[in-house]
Amino acid sequence: MTTSHDDLLPGTRRALLHRIAVAQSEGRTPSLVATVVRGGKAVWTGARTSVPGHGPDENVQYRIGSITKTFTAVLVLRLRDEGLLDLGDPLEKHVPDTGAGEVTIAQLLAHTGGLAAETPAPWWERTSGSLRPELGDVLGEQPFRHPVGRRHHYSNPGYTLLGALVEEVRGAPWEDVLRREILEPLGLHRTSPRPQAPHAGGWAVHPWADAMMPEPAEDLGRMAPAGQLWSTTGDLARFAVFLATGDDRVLSAESVREMRTPAAPPEPGEPAAGASYGFGLQIVHRDGLSLVGHSGSLPGFLAGLVISVDEDVAAVVLSNCTSGPAVFTVAGDLVRIVAEAEPRIPDPWRPMAEVDGSVMELAGPWYWGTQAFGLRLPAGGGLVLGPLSGAGRGARFRANDDGTWTGLDGYYAGEVLRPVRRPDGSLSHLDLGSFVFTRQPYDQEAPVPGGVDSEGWRGIP
Template identity: 65%
Template sequence: MTTLDADEFAEPLPATRRALLRRVALGQVEGRAPSLVGAVVREGKLVWTGSRSCVEGHAPDADTQYRIGSLTKTFVAVLVMRLRDEGLLDLGDPLAKHLDVPEAGGATVAQLLSHTAGLAAEPRGPWWERTPGALRPETADVFGERPVVYPAGRRHHYSNPGFALLGALVERLRGAPWGQVLTREVLEPLGMGRTSLEPRAPHAGGWAVHPWADVILPEPAEDTGRMGPAGQLWSTAGDLARFAAFLLDGDERVLGAESLAEMRAPAVAPEEGDWDGGYGLGTQLIRHGGRYLHGHTGSMPGFLASLWVSPEDRLAGIALANATSGPTIGAIAADLIEIVAEHEPRIPAPWRPLLEADPALLALTGPWYWGARPYHLRLRADRGLELSPAAGAGRASRFRAEPDGTWTGLDGYYAGETLRVVEGEGDAPAHLDLGTFVFTREPYGPEGVVPGGVDPEGWRGL
């Protein structure tokens, strides 16, 4: 007999594995990549890897390093959120509070994380990804003649120098190089021993493929120095699987689930004409095949990378290639998720009741009315509350209990808002106060409770 747990953590079924390998093979052939590795994470466990290579007998595996480019930014964002959670900074702080950088001092930490600081897309000097970091030895050296191209906070404009500044911020507040901080605070706790700033064998070599001929050219792999936080890291499918599991559920040794949820919440409006994508705090957001995915893509000369997580499906897809261009790496990683989700839909955990029924909580459940509109308030098995319209769409939210007896909205219209229970006579609550809105047990309840009062003659016919 197959149990739920065994099924959730087992490797995909043969037909699913074939479909996954076919997608990786198509990606390698159509993208003309020297090699391509794919991986799937389910319920936090690496359950499948597959690869294709142009060299017979030398296919890479989950322990082969590739350069992951801008996926580095999500790691740096985790470091910044750790600083925030420790009280060493606020996301609303102007950068000038912590770093002497006149070119970007007015931008906030959150704007740097979400690429809304208005900074230029690239640093000064020659193509930074293919030249030594020694060309930009100091933080101020990342700025060109026009460091700011938009007013801060006005629009999303992807900025690699912005993440160079965040790396410098980490160094300033930790008193150590950002790479050392990353290893100590993130990589080691998560068991990511194959992720590093410099390549470690076995690793793939980076290649450019000629656009009009089936010939290749080796790409340089420079240490980008101050620009490293924008795209320096090397990693493996196995290590990225561990990072995907962390992005899904959090790890209190590194960053909690609430802070990770904050990172993947849309921080800016999508670009004009691109309503299937967005950006959070160091995290890319996309819709693919009707699914909401978060993660990041990356590219450096000779390499492409992508990691997507689907919280609803409890799945993650990873794709790595050693080609400067060609494979649609983001689509490949997203397709790996879609293949598993469609071939083997997630089996939900069994419903289980509360271990103990609290009479005070039970008294809150049932119908409530916002004016004349009926709502249902349910008590969930995790002792949270869920408020939703009795019919149709509307302001539905879940709520978490707080030590002071109030409740905090977790999502929807009332996210972050406070729900208070106003006591009545006996054990029955009189009404609910939700962000100043009053919910009563009957439509337009007693006079004196509903703001503005209720007509003393009450309900009547025409």
Template identity: 65%
Template sequence: MPDQSDELLATNGGAQPDLLPGALLPETRRALLHRLAVGQAQGRTPSMVGAVVRDGRMVWSGARSMIDGHAPDADVQYRIGSISKTFAAVLVLRLRDEGLLDLADPLEQHLPGTAAGRATIRELLCHAAGLSSETPGPWWERTPGALRPELSDLLEEQPFRHPVGERFHYSNPGYALLGALVERLRRQPWGEVLRQEVLEPLGMTRTTMLPQAPHAGGFAVHPWADVLLPEPPADTGAMAPAGQLWSTAADLCRWAVFLTAGDGKVLAAETLAEMRRPAVAPDGDWNAGYGLGLQLARRDGRLLVGHGGSMPGFLAGFWLCPEEDVAAVALANATSGAGTSAVAADLIRIVAEREPCFPEPWRPLPQVDPALLALTGPWYWGPAPLALKLRAERHLELVELSGAVRTSRFRPEPDGTWTGLDGYYAGEPLRVVHGPDGTVSHLDLGSFVLTRQPYGPAEAVPGGVDPQGWQAM
């Protein structure tokens, strides 16, 4: 094959740097590079670049290439395909948090005139709208968006494949409609809104709508011979929110940090936690699910959150594991076969198993309210024992002490109550009830009464207590 290195793999020097030398043990770094090398060789991709995030920063990056001495680095752009959907979802959640829409709103309320108007915004975000997976022909990923200039060109006259809201069915046009929704409410092109509201505040200067040098070229690899076919880098127009973006390993590491911890300039951590929760029943394999713009997967005993991506000429894998405080990216410039999602998941496994994260050191509370301290200790729901613990910033934690142990955390509210954050009591109110003498009588947890003794004091127990009390038989 002629030397086409400048066209095949545009790089900025061909180095394979680690931005933070020594951040991981040499044995771990070698294992990461080995996994990347296996992915590039077995996936028969012209190049593959990977990176790992820990402690809020990129701690490793590496690459392999078909051209000796010309491997990409973490600043080389690749097309990231459906990882673009995570950016689209963040823009929609920003609109929700600003009060400009509700996720339960039908699309028609904000974007009238589409054939999908009865689907809600939430259903579009989690692929439960029942819409078709793809646009009418021609194949949108490989043809110019100018062939589909209107929103009506993205949907068939009858675009629903399933009843709205009943099941998961992945839909690329659904995300194009969400992008159009953003444009309608912001009165700017989707890509410009993304740049102003997300990319620039997060310092993601190498994530763009169209490729900017240095960037990789996209290729198809023949299934039965080791030969290449260049893929056209089409500008998909209105379908951009479904898969248009180009990015780098370094920029996606910044994206992983944001999706884990949040950033007040873009989206709060609480909203991102909402995006990471399952939003629709999985279709088939219970090890996979979907949140609000984010894929969920259980792999090697870990819950991973992120997204895969594919466009003609490119594959991308992007996962984060908040519990292990590690994230990983794998990018390749081949249409199929590279298995970047599996590579990224394995990069997480390698780091998590070889260098598990250290827990935060225990420290006493800086100050404590005696009234809250007096609430701690054993409580009873009927005869079932529980324990209430005091945490930082007046948060409470309720733990079951028998049977299937459940733990629920509670956030303090300005009115002196608490709100459940997770588990069975998520969203439920917890309040302290005082007796006539001002002392604490019991706790009211979403109408459940918790008392200091099993079914006592009797006057606090719904339905009363047998006056003979506890008896031997």
């Protein structure tokens, strides 16, 4: 069974349907539902099921496991943006006496705190959260597996600590804060900590026989911020739009961009080449695409949310089996299918609405030593620096109130670009984190570090 919209070409829709059909059949999952987003709205929904004549749609809930972590990360970034904490704060400053208080909030968000991947036994995903009522029960007597800050090591208890942080600072239960600050503003009415009909049941499929067994659906208690939520492809499609563009009612575009920025390398030995982790988001480079999102799994369920910001395409895939289709990969494939079959059409070029002469003066060629760079002023604001040929460091910059500019990405992220003027007010050079950029290679009239040979350029006699 499949339903789809008319925003995609027939060939694209068939390719999407074929991909999820293969995933459901070869992955041997009772059901699988997927939604594709383009241009800020759902443009295709498809489903495959083992039940004849019946299939899930974008309103059927599935458990989404660790995609819950992305929601928790948004709540933490909101606290930072309100000035209630700093990401460099040790957890101890806000949640004392955990036994893991030396870890910073940023390290917890990026899984670089050195904490164990799981709680002490028994397996937390398949037992009641009532067995772990306190943070000490989640962390155990030896919470660390690695030195703090030295490596990326995925930690479910780490996100439980972030949930406790949200509760401590807000003075309210995690799920109440989640509903008030994310679910209601974004209209995610089919996302909830506990299942709400219609919802799928979770199943284990026998590895050597086409037979099934129901999986228990446990309330995770303290571990809820790491994996409790149930949602639909419809709601997660809207959440994907938010993660790509931001929403000032929840989190600014700048802050969601920060979430999508690599903050940790991949865990050594993990199979995903070119992968890293931001704040509550996985980052993968595959098939020429830069993808962000998160996977999720709990007994009986698999979930994947993948976004290509550059292509303005996202996909959500949900299924109800413990192991089977690689839904994160499938979601990435759906994004690739749309991006390749129907490439994003650029917005029409438009000039600036207003031209600032003092900023316009910065545009054009600049030289760092002998390497040529171009500084452009896009209509959307800011500055863009990049090499004119070959490899070189580039970055986007945003304006500061004092006439300087701050780098947003690349090598110059966080670095300050300062236009330097002569006593008569004319532009002399640019100072970028101590690098001097001049209008001519090694301009003798600019304060180039180390000085410029007075005899200037020469050949070989």
